[in-house]
Amino acid sequence: MINGPDNFKFKPADFYPFKDIDEINRVRAITYEDIVAMNGKHPTSPTMHIHLPEPGEQEMYFVTDMVKRIIDSDRYDKKCVMIMPNPNPGYLQVSYMLKKLNVNCRNVKFYMMDEWADEDGNIAPLSYKQGFGNAFYRFMVANILDLGFKEENFIYHSNKITPDYSKMLEQDGEADVVYAGPGWPGHLAFIDPVDDWFKPTMEEYLEQGAKVASLHPLTIAQNSLHGSFGCSGDIAKVPPKGAMMGPRDAMKAKEVIDSHSLTTAGTHVSWQRLTSRLCIFGKPSQEVPASILQLRDKPTHVYMSKLAAATIKPDYFFQY
Secondary structure, eight states, X not given: OTTSOOXXXXXXXXXXXXXXXXXXXXXXXXXXXXXXXXXXXXXXXXXXXXXXXXXXOHHHHHHHHHHHXXXXXXXXXXXXXXXXXSOOTHHHHHHHHHHHTTXXXXXXXXXXXXXXXXXXXXXXXXXXXXXXXXXHIIIIIHHHGGGTOOGGGEEOOOTTXXXXXXXXXXXXXXXXXXXEOOOTTOOBTTBOSSTTTOOSSHHHHHTOOOEEEEOOHHHHHHHTTSGGGTSSOOGGGSOSEEEEOOHHHHHHSSOEEEEEOOOXXXXXXXXXXXXXXXXXXXXXXXXXXXXXXXXXXXXXXXXEOHHHHSOXXXXXXXXX
16 A cells, blocks of 8 residues: 555664764754744854845855955955865855955965865875865965965965864964855764764864864765766765864854855755754754854854755655
8 A cells, every 4th residue: 555654664874974863853844934933043052143045145145255354354454364165166256356356365364174185194286176275276366366365375285284284273363264064964174974083072072173084975975976076976086085174173263154055956956954954953963063063152154045944845746
């Protein structure tokens, strides 16, 4: 009988990092209307603010924030330290506006959030075309060198830099802003729910600085769908490890701006819809690394697109 009782029960696959089924069920049930009713206030974190931008506004918020911070660094002659995520063509918009406005970028310091590494932990060189440092240099750095930007203020992960990355941030007075967005397993940067990161206590977990670590299978699968790897599920093309900032770098940043807006080629399909709910509304845990942002004592602004916030419900016509 196809219309009989639904009594088929099972446990999620072993590789799925978050095992608390009751908590998964709880956040899955959070509807779009529930999120709207929060009126921008997080249920438990007084420092986390939730925004629901209109379609098309998501990238505008990021671009505008970056441009304003760099303008202010010039206008008030103050250092601006920014941790930058996976590069995208939006950085071209930032560099274009900076050039049009003739903004002097002498006080700006960019730290790359993460980078690829091989199975032995060797970090990809800047010449690696799929690399985040490579793309950021093309989209941003190369376009503002004539605006006073100092190339030595472009801090990208390397075998030499990564061991000192968090110490360098500390010496710079910590990041003024971290631009973030969760991956499929709930990662923050490439901080995945893997043994390389797990600690006996949350306090120890949050103290960890930048390092090279293994990537979760979901991170590798997610990235195999991205443009630099051919949008084709070519998992063999994706490196198995990464270099990345540590939890301490996110916790000590003066502000975090967190984006939840990824869909499959602009459709309603999104692996981020449940992951975002675990990160934003689930209990903070090492199994969902980006959930630690709820524990920050400094401002965190979450921009959750209406597609990401959409109510989760099955579609038995679309089916597969």
